[in-house]
Amino acid sequence: MSSALKARSETIPVSSSVSAEDRTAVAKGIAKALSSTYVLYHKTHGFHWNVTGPLFYSVHKLTDDQYQDLAAAVDDLAERIRALGAAAPMGLEGYIDQSVVEDVNDFPNTGEMVKQLARDHLAVADQMREVVARADQAQDVYSADLLTARIGVHEEAAWMLNAIAVDG
Ligand SMILES: [Fe+2]
Known part of the structure; x- marks a missing residue:
């Protein structure tokens, strides 16, 4: 690794009543949440x-809204990590390692697709809940608020996906 690249990945100074140790811990938690969000973005x-069948339009349209939301969330999470003074994680392998969402290279039938995505959204929400607890402990209210809002979005996404999976 070149020294220039190494220097760029080091933390930047931040003056805050939230300690450097707490900011580092919260940033690590957000990096995990970002990793899961990124893998879920790709899977969605x-x-x-690849969706086909009678539910094509519903699933194609809902996943369109959801992948766009996930892409925007990745950016918000990365920029929060920077605001905490840490480096935003890079490298797809690292994302896959830290993600609670499995990286898949094939797709199931439509019913299984929506069930899998719903489970993934709830797993990401649970991972984020741990980060909210750590951020609250550190009185990092903005990080807690950002992740709390994301939990709400993931739980709503799971509801919508599960609603499609139910036989009418
Ligand atoms: Fe599209």
């Missing part, structure tokens, strides 16, 4: 492309 996009 793949299912959006």
